[in-house]
Amino acid sequence: MSALAEMLQGEVARAAAETLLTVENVSLTFGGVRALSDISFDIRKGEIRAIIGPNGAGKTSMLNCINGFYHPRSGRITFKGKTRQRMRPYEAASQGIARTFQNVALFKGMTTLDNILTGRTLKMNRNFFWQLLRHGPAMREEIEHRIYCEDIIDFLEIEHIRKTPVGKLPYGLQKRVELGRALAMQPDLLLLDEPMAGMNLEEKEDMCRFILDVNRHFRTTIALIEHDMGVVMDISDRVVVLEYGHKIADGTPDEVKADQRVIDAYLGVSH
Amino acid sequence: MDLIYSIFVDPFLQMAGAPDLLVQTLWEGFVGGILYALIALGFVLIFKASGVFNFAQGIMVVFAALTLVGLYEKGVPAFLALALTIGVMFLIAAAVERVVLRPLVNQPDIILFMATFGLTYLLIGLGEAIFGGNPKVMIAEQLYLPKGAVDIKMLGGVVTLQKIDIAAAVIALAMIACLSVFFQYTRIGRALRAVADSHKAALSVGISLNQIWVIVWFLAGVVALITGIMWGARSDVSFALQVVALKALPVLVLGGFTSIPGAVVGGLIIGIGEKIGEFYWGPLVGGATESWLAYCIALVFLMFRPQGLFGERIIERI
Amino acid sequence: MFYREAGQFKTTYASDMAVLPILQDRIGLAVILLIGFVGIPLLGGNFFLQTVMIPFLVFSLAAIGLNILTGYTGLLSLGSGAFMGVGAYACYKLTTIYPGVNIVIWIVASGFFAAAIGVVFGLPSLRIKGFYLIVATLAAQFFLQWSFVRIPWLYNYNASGAIEVPQRLFAGIPLTGANATPVTRYLVLLGIVTFLTWIASNLVHGRIGRSWMAVRDMDIAAELMGIRLLPAKLLAFAVSSFYCGVAGACMMFLWYGGGEANDAFNINQSFTILFMVIIGGLGSLIGSFLGAAFISILPTALKFGVPALGIAIPGTVAEHATYILLGALIIFFLIVEPHGLARLWQIGKQKLRMWPFPY
Numbered sequence: 001m002s003a004l005a006e007m008l009q010g011e012v013a014r015a016a017a018e019t020l021l022t023v024e025n026v027s028l029t030f031g032g033v034r035a036l037s038d039i040s041f042d043i044r045k046g047e048i049r050a051i052i053g054p055n056g057a058g059k060t061s062m063l064n065c066i067n068g069f070y071h072p073r074s075g076r077i078t079f080k081g082k083t084r085q086r087m088r089p090y091e092a093a094s095q096g097i098a099r100t101f102q103n104v105a106l107f108k109g110m111t112t113l114d115n116i117l118t119g120r121t122l123k124m125n126r127n128f129f130w131q132l133l134r135h136g137p138a139m140r141e142e143i144e145h146r147i148y149c150e151d152i153i154d155f156l157e158i159e160h161i162r163k164t165p166v167g168k169l170p171y172g173l174q175k176r177v178e179l180g181r182a183l184a185m186q187p188d189l190l191l192l193d194e195p196m197a198g199m200n201l202e203e204k205e206d207m208c209r210f211i212l213d214v215n216r217h218f219r220t221t222i223a224l225i226e227h228d229m230g231v232v233m234d235i236s237d238r239v240v241v242l243e244y245g246h247k248i249a250d251g252t253p254d255e256v257k258a259d260q261r262v263i264d265a266y267l268g269v270s271h
Numbered sequence: 272m273d274l275i276y277s278i279f280v281d282p283f284l285q286m287a288g289a290p291d292l293l294v295q296t297l298w299e300g301f302v303g304g305i306l307y308a309l310i311a312l313g314f315v316l317i318f319k320a321s322g323v324f325n326f327a328q329g330i331m332v333v334f335a336a337l338t339l340v341g342l343y344e345k346g347v348p349a350f351l352a353l354a355l356t357i358g359v360m361f362l363i364a365a366a367v368e369r370v371v372l373r374p375l376v377n378q379p380d381i382i383l384f385m386a387t388f389g390l391t392y393l394l395i396g397l398g399e400a401i402f403g404g405n406p407k408v409m410i411a412e413q414l415y416l417p418k419g420a421v422d423i424k425m426l427g428g429v430v431t432l433q434k435i436d437i438a439a440a441v442i443a444l445a446m447i448a449c450l451s452v453f454f455q456y457t458r459i460g461r462a463l464r465a466v467a468d469s470h471k472a473a474l475s476v477g478i479s480l481n482q483i484w485v486i487v488w489f490l491a492g493v494v495a496l497i498t499g500i501m502w503g504a505r506s507d508v509s510f511a512l513q514v515v516a517l518k519a520l521p522v523l524v525l526g527g528f529t530s531i532p533g534a535v536v537g538g539l540i541i542g543i544g545e546k547i548g549e550f551y552w553g554p555l556v557g558g559a560t561e562s563w564l565a566y567c568i569a570l571v572f573l574m575f576r577p578q579g580l581f582g583e584r585i586i587e588r589i
Numbered sequence: 590m591f592y593r594e595a596g597q598f599k600t601t602y603a604s605d606m607a608v609l610p611i612l613q614d615r616i617g618l619a620v621i622l623l624i625g626f627v628g629i630p631l632l633g634g635n636f637f638l639q640t641v642m643i644p645f646l647v648f649s650l651a652a653i654g655l656n657i658l659t660g661y662t663g664l665l666s667l668g669s670g671a672f673m674g675v676g677a678y679a680c681y682k683l684t685t686i687y688p689g690v691n692i693v694i695w696i697v698a699s700g701f702f703a704a705a706i707g708v709v710f711g712l713p714s715l716r717i718k719g720f721y722l723i724v725a726t727l728a729a730q731f732f733l734q735w736s737f738v739r740i741p742w743l744y745n746y747n748a749s750g751a752i753e754v755p756q757r758l759f760a761g762i763p764l765t766g767a768n769a770t771p772v773t774r775y776l777v778l779l780g781i782v783t784f785l786t787w788i789a790s791n792l793v794h795g796r797i798g799r800s801w802m803a804v805r806d807m808d809i810a811a812e813l814m815g816i817r818l819l820p821a822k823l824l825a826f827a828v829s830s831f832y833c834g835v836a837g838a839c840m841m842f843l844w845y846g847g848g849e850a851n852d853a854f855n856i857n858q859s860f861t862i863l864f865m866v867i868i869g870g871l872g873s874l875i876g877s878f879l880g881a882a883f884i885s886i887l888p889t890a891l892k893f894g895v896p897a898l899g900i901a902i903p904g905t906v907a908e909h910a911t912y913i914l915l916g917a918l919i920i921f922f923l924i925v926e927p928h929g930l931a932r933l934w935q936i937g938k939q940k941l942r943m944w945p946f947p948y
Binding site for chain 3 (some may be wrong): 067069088089090092093094098099101105106107108109110114117118119120121122124126128131132133134138139142143146147150181185
């Protein structure tokens with residue numbers, strides 16, 4: 001079998017893969033401003049999906065819609081076969097959507113470990129009265145989750161800052177802790193909002209490695225926003241391009257790279 | 272059924288039955304509201320220009336009034352005492368800037384807020400130590416404030432307006448207008464607004480933070496003095512005023528912390544609301560509702576507009 | 590040299606997650622408890638217990654309550670005085686309606702009434718944030734204070750309009766009322782405070798404490814982590830008011846021995862407790878104790894300590910001096926260490942750990 005045929009077969013298999021999330025005709029407005037108009041795309045189970053576009057294209061707004069922080073004015077979002085109209089962010093979280101933020105949104109007064117343990121909140125269910133005692137079942141549960149979090153800490157190589165308040169950490173490490181916190185939720189879909197913004201080359205490489213590892217080892221589906229085109233084209237399976245709230249392209253990195261409208265959007269067109 | 276009648280029908284029948292009483296109550300609420308607005312104005316000035324929630328504004332009112340009366344009692348002529356008091360308020364502003372604000376630049380809001388708590392205690396202690404804790408009489412006549420009352424025949428009854436109340440309303444409104452113009456159209460006003468938005472950005476374009484803070488605290492001190500004179504002339508000058516000053520909080524919340532017109536409208540809503548509520552509905556629950564009604568009115572408004580009536584709509588970003 | 594964790598290896602997560610992972614800290618706590626339960630009752634006179642220790646413990650409890658709300662959950666409250674009042678009146682009603690039940694049970698149970706009222710006034714906290722929330726808590730403060738005076742049923746229609754604490758026995762010894770000795774009251778109070786501090790420490794170190802702090806630090810991110818804001822905030826209001834309520838009941842029954850709402854549970858009381866929390870350190874249990882010690886003992890020390898040195902000062906001057914000193918100290922502490930005495934305590938421990946080396 002030729003290499004080309006193999007590749008084609010891979011494509012077909014991937015196309016047949018289960019769809020995890022579908023976004024259909026979503027529009028979002030703030031006052032009179034249309035942040036998103038009529039956006040549709042899907043995310044398949046197990047893939048890395050990138051959302052790119054110039055500043056102000058509506059990428060973060062799109063993520064905010066997906067995890068219930070913004071409510072689209074029209075359109076439908078289907079996750080794991082369930083369509084929803086309005087939902088609160090904690091409902092999205094309990095369905096298995098986790099995320100990191102463009103401007104690090106860690107709990108600054110808490111230690112790295114406590115931050116990551118917060119991600120386990122939904123998995124902890126010992127009731128209030130056991131919590132009062134912090135012995136027996138409550139403590140067992142606490143330790144069980146501590147072990148899970150320690151695995152994540154190992155994986156992200158942040159053992160040495162386990163007990164440091166995150167407010168004191170440098171930016172790159174904060175981003176890593178934030179990824180850890182999202183991973184602690186054991187999400188089905190992980191939304192990463194500019195995970196590599198403001199990082200140097202080395203930190204970017206580390207972060208890429210973590211993202212790919214998460215995708216392969218934990219089989220977590222990932223949707224990410226990123227401005228570094230090299231990174232995006234390297235690690236993502238498929239790319240959506242937004243501009244001024246409209247979708248202008250959707251496809252594999254190579255297809256997107258060749259698309260004239262994408263080139264125009266990034267390089268500008270002379271009129 | 273009786274209960275529903277006495278809550279929803281009877282008060283309105285009373286209002287319609289004695290419109291002159293209604294007007295009298297409205298007037299008293301209006302004047303009370305203006306005075307709340309004056310206290311709130313002091314808060315707004317400082318909050319606008321330094322982001323500090325100045326809890327000490329209430330005690331500054333008392334302190335200014337006490338200083339004025341105290342100086343007069345020591346034999347200083349009334350207008351000289353007034354000038355000296357303004358000087359004292361300037362000294363307080365400069366001291367606050369030097370001792371409290373400057374070392375606390377860039378601390379979280381709550382820390383600055385707490386520092387003004389400390390200031391409150393300091394001023395209470397100082398005021399009582401210097402002037403004694405007994406209520407004093409404001410030197411209204413010596414300052415040529417009008418006395419007595421005018422009776423207006425209307426709606427089949429008589430509405431009594433205290434002249435001092437009329438003066439208070441006029442002076443307060445004039446001052447509010449001046450301050451609005453000052454904020455909007457002068458160079459210092461623009462600098463003040465810039466500082467309120469961001470300390471760092473203001474510094475970077477060459478605005479002197481320290482100078483600005485002295486100016487606003489001084490302005491707030493002058494507002495406090497005028498409030499103290501008006502309030503003192505209506506009742507007397509005592510530390511009890513300080514609890515009344517707490518009512519500036521619901522006023523601020525209604526007005527949205529940074530808006531001068533907001534403080535006025537908020538003050539009027541609270542002032543009129545609590546007078547009307549106390550007069551017509553108060554007896555149903557045993558009276559003396561004025562201690563808490565203001566807060567509940569503000570709370571109800573807040574449930575519908577969490578940013579206050581004049582505050583900008585909060586768009587949450589992440 | 591003696592205070593360090595070197596050589597204390599933790600082999601289980603459980604030992605690493607203990608509240609006091611360092612052996613010397615545990616010994617220290619044991620010593621403090623020993624002094625508290627045995628040393629002070631034996632050596633401290635009645636006057637010391639009544640004017641220093643009992644107020645300190647009552648305020649510590651209230652400060653823990655407010656710290657849970659303001660320090661851990663980030664919700665500013667000026668209503669703690671009123672919630673203390675709810676506890677005191679609830680306890681009074683309960684023990685006069687059911688005199689047979691042990692008073693200690695009623696003191697603790699009265700916290701639940703305060704918790705319920707706290708939840709009601711906490712409801713606006715979902716929509717109202719920051720300084721705006723002060724108005725909601727002030728509404729609670731003034732409305733409740735008004736109710737205490739206007740509803741005679743609450744004080745059993747006493748002519749004085751005040752709570753008159755009846756005599757109740759605890760293990761055969763009078764615990765409340767005129768015949769109770771300060772030692773008995775102190776020991777029971779210390780027991781209650783120790784127990785409730787342990788509970789509070791359990792809460793703040795577990796899942797619930799983490800979700801409170803998450804709400805405090807970044808409420809939006811907390812919600813996206815799956816923490817439901819309203820239940821988390823209401824739980825904080827409930828637990829906080831519970832502690833304040835128990836503190837109020839203790840204040841009335843084990844300290845004042847009777848009194849009226851407008852004196853004991855007024856807005857100044859709320860301020861005092863807020864000072865304790867801020868001076869002590871937001872988000873720190875030990876800070877609540879340090880702050881309470883500082884602010885409740887300072888006026889007493891001025892009032893009784895300075896004359897004891899031979900300097901006679903009239904009562905009014907002492908009062909003014911207290912105000913001035915308190916105000917100046919608040920500002921001073923905020924400038925020196927905005928994170929309160931608890932942070933100074935931590936820095937001290939850190940230094941001790943390194944001692945005699947500077948790094």
